[in-house]
Amino acid sequence: MARYNDLNDQFDGLNIEDEENSAFVFGDELQIEGNQYELCVVGRFLTVRNINVNAMKTKMADVWRPAMGVNIKELEPGIFLFQFYHKEDMKWVLKGGPWSFDNAMLVMSEIPDGEEPQNVPLWHVNMWMQVCDLPSGFMSEVVGKHLGDFFGEFLEYDSKNNSSLGREFMRIKVRLDVRKALKRKKKITKKNGVEVMVSCKYERLGEFCFTCGMLTHTERYCRKFLSNVSEGITKEWGSWLRAPPRRAGIPAKSRWLREEDDKDWETG
Template sequence: MENTEDINMHMANLGIEDEENEELVFGAEVEEVNKYELCLVGRFLSEKSINDRAMKSKLADVWKPAMGVTIKEIEPGIYLFQFYHIEDLNWVMNGGPWSFDNIMLVLATIPPGENPIKVALIYVNIWIQIYDLPSGFMTETVGKLLGNFFGEILLYDSKNESSLWRDCMHLKIKLDVRKPLKRKKDN
């Protein structure tokens, strides 16, 4: 058995600081996993509170995801939508715009490594119709110019040019919800 003096000397010689300063380096074999790969984050464009239970039930009923969806409020007014199959997530992102109780839902994907609460929820993809275009202006070039005037053009409906009797042009655009809507473009 060691005496007290030997124990004190032994304790004084311990080099804990060297181990505390040791750096852990991950090699190329370690990949970051995106745990939000099958998730969307969203918020409703309203100051009034949402009936969470009714909203969850209604959206699941409307979306009908084959593998299901879990919806959780992660911060007041911010929801995480977890899907269990990529096709379900894509269908929701490419469909819409979505709303509940006449309140628009803004959805976004979560980039790898990003905190879902920090994702900017400011854009909504929406189909618009443009009426009263002069004859000969139902073209993709005009559609892109008009789409970019109202927001950011995402998709030009190729059926716009398919009939002389079509009375409006359909465009899918990305709108910034922070800006007022533009109702018309004057000549």
């Protein structure tokens, strides 16, 4: 009986939590074979509505038409992994946005080496915008950079559009933080002291709230709107912020949608 008492005394001295929290340390002996998500993009749609995943897969694959196909997987509710099979396909999609499904904009990001897709912040979207009502002499890249950094973060100046005769607007690409309201206009001052208000339109702009200007929801889910709907509320944003959309029909099934283990995939 004594020996069992001795065992009990030993067990009392063990702390299983300390053992579990004592970490293994791996050094040079751990071989990491590159970034497994090198050809992947993680994304989410700016909507509180449920996404029809199957319809979304077909729509996005058909719009992108990647030469080597794309596999789309839902990692967790609302978070999607887009796996490409060629670097140029992925680069084209990242550069060509913003993209949307069912009028909900897609926020996308590459996945840093060593990071899990679910942990990548998804708060920014790159978008082309048109700055209208600029006075003569203001259609320059210098002005575009200042305006771009006001509306968001300046990324690119469309010199081809902005240098053409009879141009009606300046076209610039900006990086927008979806946690902030869309900006609609900006006052600029000419050398003679005359002030001019320039307006803007956003290309491929999906659904957003006309009450608070946020991209993350519509009025149906806007707390500001719902709190003041009985008293009446002035809407300071509207559909006039959208540049004319371009629409195309979508077939029932996309030839560019690829299954994950389909090594014999061909576009046909």
